[in-house]
Amino acid sequence: MNENNQVRFGVIGTNWITEAFIRAASEIPEFKLTAVYSRTKKKGKEFAEKYNQVQVFTEVSEMAKSSDVDAVYIASPNSFHSDQGCLVMEQGKHVICEKPMASNVREMKKLIESAQKNNVVLMEGIKSTHQPNFQIIIDHLHKVGTVRRYFSSYCQYSSRYDSYKEGVILNAFDPAFSNGSLMDIGIYGIYPAIVLFGEPNQVSATGVMLTSGVDGQGSLLLKYNELECVIMHSKIANSFIPSEIQGEKGSMIINNIHDPKDILIRFNDGTEEQIQVPQEQLAMYYEAAEFIRLIKTGESESSINSHKSSLITAKVMEEARKQVGVRFPADHQS
Structure with a gap:
């Protein structure tokens, strides 16, 4: 410094x-x-x-x-x-x-x-996971009761897909760069699930393979003892539906799992509670602030974006790729 x-x-x-x-x-x-x-x-x-x-x-x-x-x-x-x-x-x-x-x-x-x-x-x-409203999700999750399902949808048609269809394979669709929908988009649904619920007992995955050797879109099912996580991702189609955490007492509806700014709890009795807080800074401010804080305090890792969360997420994505058939050159290195 x-x-x-x-x-x-x-x-x-x-x-x-x-x-x-x-x-x-x-x-x-x-x-x-x-x-x-x-x-x-x-x-x-x-x-x-x-x-x-x-x-x-x-x-x-x-x-x-x-x-x-x-x-x-x-x-x-x-x-x-x-x-x-x-x-x-x-x-x-x-x-x-x-x-x-x-x-x-x-x-x-x-x-x-x-x-x-x-x-x-x-x-x-x-x-x-470092934006203010992810902490709001953590703080209010108990209100929906025992969680039975986490559902996330992040499907965003890539402008680079137009080039792909014209025969130009850019980095986003090139397995040499360890890319594809799961790696680029799917991780936004997987990582919060791991932070919230830990390592799943079982991973099931499907996907649409492109001729370049990466996935264009896909779905995952993460199975836990008492709940399941359903994760949809795509770079070849758009989706406009929110994500949701369903519990026995109600459901938490999240506008965007990759950029949570609007969060509503809809309870079983029909009442509703809006719980989001204003996000006053740019989206990437919060991860940068946490990283700098860790350096200055001498801590070795984040409690949210922890080494453990990153490793479990890597395990989930590697297993999902195996099931879908996505292989990277990096997988064959010793």
């Missing part, structure tokens, strides 16, 4: 999600952007010009060694997350990595082991 007690960040990736993270994190006084990595100097300089006094690196290893970097936000393609994360943590840097943090369980374990070995913070960048 610098003399102003700020956490100095390097970023890996120069896409829109990186800009969104920087914009949100810049609202936190303890955040300072000091470095950017890009594969090309030209693109890195173009990105850095938007910000003040930002160094440009074309080698992750060089940025990881920089004495001007305390933490790194990783927003590269999914298949690069594990190697880049471990490389950065080996130099004593803290890591917040875009979801999914790893291609598979093996990579997730490698990341967690590296974080523990190097005594740094590692957190998966799932924005929704």
Whole structure:
């Protein structure tokens, strides 16, 4: 940290999600952007010009060694997350990595082991579980009684699918980058279920395979002792229905599981209670604030986006991929 007690960040990736993270994190006084990595100097300089006094690196290893970097936000393609994360943590840097943090369980374990070995913070960048209304869900869940079903729907037609249908396979539909609907969209339904209910006893999954080798959409059923979680995801069709947590006393209706802003409990007797709170900051502000808090307090991991939650989610997604038939090059690496 610098003399102003700020956490100095390097970023890996120069896409829109990186800009969104920087914009949100810049609202936190303890955040300072000091470095950017890009594969090309030209693109890195173009990105850095938007910000003040930002160094440009074309080698992750060089940025990881920089004495001007305390933490790194990783927003590269999914298949690069594990190697880049471990490389950065080996130099004593803290890591917040875009979801999914790893291609598979093996990579997730490698990341967690590296974080523990190097005594740094590692957190998966799932924005929704740190937003104020996810805590509202946790705080009010008892009101619906014994939970019997969690249902989440996040189906968003991808603009990149138009290119795919024209024969251009972009990263979003390329198995080489550990992508597809489950990895990109499905995780938004899976991760909250794991945080709320823990590891399921059984995973059942179906999906629609695309000729590129990734899933275009799919459904999961997570079976627990007393409840089931039904998760729908798609990058080739839209859905406009809300998500829901059904209990014996009522149902909690959530407008968007990936960005919860409107939450209504409808009780069995017909009464209703609106329970959401205003979200005053940008969506990614809250995950950035939690990550910075962990660094400054010396805690090793988040209690919400914990290593355990990330590992269980990776297990669920790997099992789902096996059942659907999605294989990544990363799965065959030793």
